[in-house]
Amino acid sequence: MAGLRDILLIVVAFSVCTGDEHDHKYSANEEVVLWMNTVGPYHNRQETYSYFSLPFCRGNKAGISHYHETLGEALQGVELEFSGLDIQFGVNQPKETYCQIELDEEGLAAFRYAVLNHYWYQMYIDDLPIWGIIGEADEDGEYLWTHKRLDIGVNDGSIVDVNLTSEAKFKLHVGAKIPLTYEVVWKKSPVKFEDRFDKYLDPSFFQHRIHWFSIFNSFMMVIFLVGLVSMILMRTLKKDYQRYSKDEEMDDVERDLGDEYGWKQVHGDVFRPASYPMLFSALVGTGCQVAAVVLFVVLIAIVGELYTERGSLLSTAIFVYAATSPVNGYFGGALYARMGGKVWIRQMVVSAALLPTLVCGTAFLVNFIALYYHASRAIPFVTMLAVACICLFVILPLTLVGTVLGRNLNGQADFPCRVNAVPRPIPEKKWFMEPWVIIPLGGVLPFGSIFIEMYFIFTSFWAYKIYYVYGFMLLVLLILSVVSVCVTIVCTYFLLNAEDYRWQWTSFLAGCSTAGYVYLYSIYYFFFKTKMYGFFQTAFYFSYMGLFSTVLGIMCGTIGYLGTSYFVHKIYSTVKID
Template sequence: MEIADFHMQEELPCQVVCRIVLDAKSPKSFKDMIDDEYRVNMILDNLPVAVLRRRLYGSQSTVYQHGFRVGFKGRYAGSKDELYFLNNHLSFRVIYHKNPDNNSARIVGFEVTPHSIKHEFTEWGSQITTCNNDTKNIIRGSTIPQIVDTHTDVVYTYDVTFKESDIEWASRWDAYLLMNDDQLHWFSIKNSLIVVLFLSGMLAMIIMRTLHKDISNFNQLDPQDESEEETGWKVVHGDVFRPPVNSRLLSVYVGAGVQIFGMTLTTLIFALLGFLSPSNRGGLMTAMVLSWFFMGLIAGFSSARLYKALKGTEWKENTYKTSFMFPGISFAIFFVLDALMWRQGSSGAVPFGTMFVLVCLWLGISVPLVFVGSYLGFKKPVIEDPVKTNKIPRQVPKQPWYLKPIFLMLVGGILPFWVIFIEFFFVLTSIWLNQFYYIVGYLFIAFVMLIITCMEITIILCYFHLRGEDYNWWWRAYLTAGSSALYLFLYSVFYFFIKLDITKFVSCLLYFGYMLIASYAFFVLTGTIGFYACLWFVWEIYSSLKID
């Protein structure tokens, strides 16, 4: 649909865009879009069109909502049948700021109010009698909305008004970005801070009291005195650095997690510094993708260093899997979802050319950088363990139910999810409910809290395992923090049924497919954070023991 050009500060009354007749298939298509709450998006001077709406919780202030709905459902008075109506008349309001120095004007807002009007024609159908210079009376006087039905004439019309504002051009995005209640964000931060302080207190008690006391007593023992028997975490010092099962896969996922961590941190810092302005459409996604490509260097380096420390020798295979495993699985899911959108003829599908460019950048930038980083990592001297590893593995004693790996891993994932779920709610709302989200400061604080929580909960649970003489901590540390992704995905399922009203199978598949990719990336990110925290903890406590 093309709308005729209009000029600055020249108001237009009701203007006819086009007249269409709904065929046999059109009503079903419109009804499906109305059921799925499809919205129409337009842009004027790089500003997206928005609908004014009141805030929730009885507030009198108003906020912007991105785009306008295709139509709505309703009933006539006294009727029980639910009908579908089209928003076929758009009242645009262009807000501008006038410069008193040179009398020029710049656009600082673009609002729309959609209406449903059943337009009337003259006897011969050549002129629309309900579209004239008196736009306001047209809207107020029309009591019959445009119903969606077969063989129905639908006329699309619009009008344009202008309003002067004190908002300066540099601040024109402020109204679009003030979409969320600050009190909820501060509640989220306070909630996260309480969790962090609680875990910090437990960790301080373990390190300052229990561990310090154990290390002091152990180092004061006479090696010739065998009357004192070692117990707890000290007894497994000869097995704690034994390479885990499938150490190559662990190295691959740690490298992928470092790459995602670097991408996330870089993007958030650039956004905080103001380099990723919302006026630059697509800038945030472009920055994320490019930073992920260039972080392939540290991904290869981290994976190679860990793999070599775990006595791995097949560095080429390790590098190959680091380059392709996580992005390959994610891209395969994304390609299937995009193919479904292609088949549906959706404008939201990524074009084949763009997909081809992304693959070329992946193979041309990320993969070579992973190989360079891996080469540099393997050239470094191997990291020597602080204690020697026994040749024969020690038998792990039977653990009580509350120290079972699956139970502790599931428990460990609750708190990392707890500190970010409110911000995650706002992110989901901005993606799926057409709202703006650009409060990067809150998101950065939530990310820092997430890092601290993943580190602390993993260290605490790792200590409980080592105290129970269970030295198989490598994969457990990764999965403990990474299990928060399970709760993230379950929350997205809950959000789907509570907040969204999606009925089409393909649309449901797209939602859960994208949430699966996001949860998978979150698993790799949090798992890597927990693993490195646990590695540092184990290294520090066992390097403090005086063992011959």
């Protein structure tokens, strides 16, 4: 019994000492850990290095190991290291020297480079981020800030506010002995624990009148576009139906002498399988999954405020993507079966591996560059192994389940018209009716409905802003979906009216072309809205912007194709075909 009692006492004591950062509750004199995270140039937010990659020294307290608690933390390059500073809850710490730096030529060069390139560093106390600047330069030389004053606000045993003040400039020169000091001041704060992240948000930026006006403008454009499309198509289709009904009343001789034209003439080829059906079905399946992931993650972010936890948004996206893999298999497998595809296992593998291959390929390229620069953005091997295991043992089996269900439940072709054995020749038409003209025009209006929101999203990712207005994002996603469907339906109608039955790829690529305009906008944003520089940041920016645009294009293309597919089935099912 005595031995069991000792074990229980040890367990309780250990939980008391280590549970503070997780339940955010502290008792008097309890240790508060100051984690040093990363350091990097202010204008290159995503270019980060370990804090102690600069010749800083640590405090005297024994080290505490930090392990990545989530996959998102590891993928985002979080590098928490214990500062070694002695901070106790509620106990004021007067100014004290915790270590001393002796500058040699190598250390001087490192600090000078950091100061001249406006390096900032990030720390965490109780999951609250703190930013500070390394130093400053003037005509007399470069200076290092050597004193950290931490003002910590407390409310009901929880830390609700942290402010850092950098003081005491020290001129950098070879052989200098630089004392690093710190000071901690505790005070009561009226801020509630659930509101402690509000200070990091920027309502004046995200809820600016321009943001509201852009949403209203996009909403009005949707109403106008839907009304216009409905009016044009309904009136035009009504005339088409009347003309086709008159044609049906003619005898064969009159019909042969008549001037037949329009979308009815391709009824025997319009449901012909798209070229490259395996790739097409894989893209559509992936697009359905991406749309589901974006919808679920945005809804979770609206309810759960994911920005309050390090890496939580990325971790949630990975979990939701893995869990929604059956959506990919179901829609992709069903479409492939309706197109008469036979090698369904290969199609399933292509569908499951399409997006992970794009993401991992881009991440591998950036990771190679990050390793060369010794940046914290380099993904550890264990993390890459974890991602590979998720793909092999979660995503692939779930995609297989979805594919089997899709083939059995929705894999039978239900076309309202028979498909001719011999393809009908596509007649010559005016240049502006060619798919290569229709496709780029199809992305103009969808991009116009989202480009203001793209500015806010880019700014939150590439600058020091926390995106939190997910209600705006949800509304913009709905607007984008409606506009994409309307535009691709109009494009497809013109194409079919020109007796060109290659509507599947045209409708997909017309919606997908939105991504091209987004990427062009990202190029403009890089050169005119940021001050990024250097090969690392340039490669990082354009690689991930290319990946973002590609994924957005797959989603928009899929939404456009699905809406157009319903439209095509509808118009051909309402016309009597002999």
